[in-house]
Amino acid sequence: MQFEIWTKALAELSIDCVAVGVHDDGELTPDAKTLDLRCREKLSRLVKRGDFTAKLGETWLVTDLEGIEAERVLLVGVGAKGELARKAWRRSVSAAIGAATRTRVTSLALALPRPTVKLLSDERLGRAVAELTGASLYRVNDLKSTKKPRATALSRIVVAASAKAAQAVMKGCSQGAALAGGAALMRNLANLPGNVCTPTYLGKVAQDLAKTHKSLKVKVLGLAEIKREKMGCFLAVTQGSEEPPRFLVIEHRHPKAKGAPVVLVGKGITFDTGGISLKDPPLMDEMKFDMSGAACVIGTMNTVAELNLPLNVIGLVASCENMPDGRAIKPGDIVTSALGLTVEILNTDAEGRLILCDALNYARRFKPAVVIDMATLTGAIVVALGTHHTGVFANDDALARELVDCGAVVDDRAWHMPLTEEYGEQLKSNFADMANVAGRDGGSITAAAFLSKFTQGLTWAHLDIAGTAYQGGAAKGSTGRPSAMLLEFLLRRATAH
Ligand code: BES
Ligand code: MN
Numbered sequence: 001m002q003f004e005i006w007t008k009a010l011a012e013l014s015i016d017c018v019a020v021g022v023h024d025d026g027e028l029t030p031d032a033k034t035l036d037l038r039c040r041e042k043l044s045r046l047v048k049r050g051d052f053t054a055k056l057g058e059t060w061l062v063t064d065l066e067g068i069e070a071e072r073v074l075l076v077g078v079g080a081k082g083e084l085a086r087k088a089w090r091r092s093v094s095a096a097i098g099a100a101t102r103t104r105v106t107s108l109a110l111a112l113p114r115p116t117v118k119l120l121s122d123e124r125l126g127r128a129v130a131e132l133t134g135a136s137l138y139r140v141n142d143l144k145s146t147k148k149p150r151a152t153a154l155s156r157i158v159v160a161a162s163a164k165a166a167q168a169v170m171k172g173c174s175q176g177a178a179l180a181g182g183a184a185l186m187r188n189l190a191n192l193p194g195n196v197c198t199p200t201y202l203g204k205v206a207q208d209l210a211k212t213h214k215s216l217k218v219k220v221l222g223l224a225e226i227k228r229e230k231m232g233c234f235l236a237v238t239q240g241s242e243e244p245p246r247f248l249v250i251e252h253r254h255p256k257a258k259g260a261p262v263v264l265v266g267k268g269i270t271f272d273t274g275g276i277s278l279k280d281p282p283l284m285d286e287m288k289f290d291m292s293g294a295a296c297v298i299g300t301m302n303t304v305a306e307l308n309l310p311l312n313v314i315g316l317v318a319s320c321e322n323m324p325d326g327r328a329i330k331p332g333d334i335v336t337s338a339l340g341l342t343v344e345i346l347n348t349d350a351e352g353r354l355i356l357c358d359a360l361n362y363a364r365r366f367k368p369a370v371v372i373d374m375a376t377l378t379g380a381i382v383v384a385l386g387t388h389h390t391g392v393f394a395n396d397d398a399l400a401r402e403l404v405d406c407g408a409v410v411d412d413r414a415w416h417m418p419l420t421e422e423y424g425e426q427l428k429s430n431f432a433d434m435a436n437v438a439g440r441d442g443g444s445i446t447a448a449a450f451l452s453k454f455t456q457g458l459t460w461a462h463l464d465i466a467g468t469a470y471q472g473g474a475a476k477g478s479t480g481r482p483s484a485m486l487l488e489f490l491l492r493r494a495t496a497h
């Protein structure tokens with residue numbers, strides 16, 4: 001997709017289609033009014049007739065208007081008058097792009113009213129346009145044998161902006177295009193079934209990234225190397241599976257980067273049956289998404305490399321299956337983590353924290369400025385926050401606040417959860433340094449408390465994405481979250497240093 005900026009009169013823009021806004025009371029937005037005057041008020045007459053109700057996100061295509069260079073005008077419902085909310089703006093942009101992709105339009109200009117610069121900076125506006133474009137054009141990578149629908153014709157998006165904003169909007173568009181690419185990679189990986197997307201497969205994908213991006217160095221550890229690292233908790237989870245495990249180290253180094261690296265850690269359970277503490281059959285297929293954290297790390301490393309961010313970023317992925325088997329771990333088994341702490345595995349379905357604790361320990365060797373792990377870790381976070389907010393836990397309040405703020409400004413929202421000592425105390429075991437579970441109450445917090453025992457001395461945050469990384473139901477599939485939040489976080493770090 002090609003992105004451009006148009007700073008001149010809208011009626012002079014020679015293009016397949018120009019999208020303008022109409023409020024839900026039928027009033028044309030300023031850009032729509034300008035076009036309306038050029039075409040002898042055909043647009044306002046059309047709206048008055050009432051065929052187009054101009055509800056938020058509704059669209060209406062008009063062709064062959066005299067006096068306007070563009071071949072088509074797309075009317076888009078943008079909601080109520082007054083200060084336009086970011087959410088409504090996103091909805092109207094998506095609606096415009098979505099409508100265009102259902103036609104033969106190859107080039108689309110967006111002249112929709114925008115939220116104030118305070119709510120959405122020029123750069124973030126450009127980023128969001130490209131991000132939403134990518135999301136609109138994304139097609140689920142299904143394995144259906146029937147013919148695929150024709151690819152959309154849309155290949156050029158022109159954003160109407162002031163000359164003053166042009167440069168920042170354009171910069172944002174490049175960020176958004178890279179973000180969309182990374183999110184699409186995440187979604188494709190997460191959508192793949194467990195029999196295709198194995199730990200070995202993830203390792204190959206990571207190695208392919210290093211072939212396309214000069215800044216990336218990739219190392220893939222196999223079973224022998226994982227044993228050498230003494231990752232006893234990770235090894236305990238993988239021992240019940242025929243599929244070999246993989247531990248991925250993806251490094252992006254930039255010559256201008258100052259300071260310690262940001263380390264991203266992803267949970268890569270390519271299928272979670274629960275192990276001997278077997279899960280119930282309903283919805284168990286969705287446990288193929290249990291590698292969403294890993295997929296997000298891989299996608300984000302792709303974005304970081306694509307943008308060649310002046311920052312050192314390291315992606316770590318611990319990947320294996322969680323299976324019941326003759327060799328699988330049993331409730332009551334005690335294993336030793338790479339850090340040396342012993343863990344009594346009371347529930348084999350609490351496997352995510354077991355692979356993550358060894359990955360977090362591995363992060364230490366990079367002397368990181370900050371470590372952020374992401375994991376579809378608990379059903380309890382879905383009970384607590386539903387599917388709208390990612391749960392943020394941290395041993396550093398400023399870091400948690402920063403992540404929540406990053407999520408808020410890019411509409412990839414997150415909520416700061418508590419993580420005080422009492423929760424960690426609930427993990428007491430009679431036989432080992434700690435147990436891997438602590439009962440039902442506050443389940444997402446005790447899971448985070450387990451991880452916190454391995455992150456002492458690190459500035460660390462944990463994102464529980466079990467509710468946000470994928471959707472169930474009719475639109476089942478990966479959402480690409482929290483890629484946008486992470487990119488905002490990394491961009492801030494890249495400009496601050
Ligand atoms: N992968 C699951 C968490 C999960 C559940 C993600 C539902 C998405 C939707 C995780 O490995 C798990 O099974 N967690 C257990 C922990 C429990 C045994 C303490 C859970 O949430 O039930
Ligand atoms: Mn589990």
Ligand code: ZN
Pocket residue numbers: 269272290349351352376377
């Ligand atoms: Zn799991």
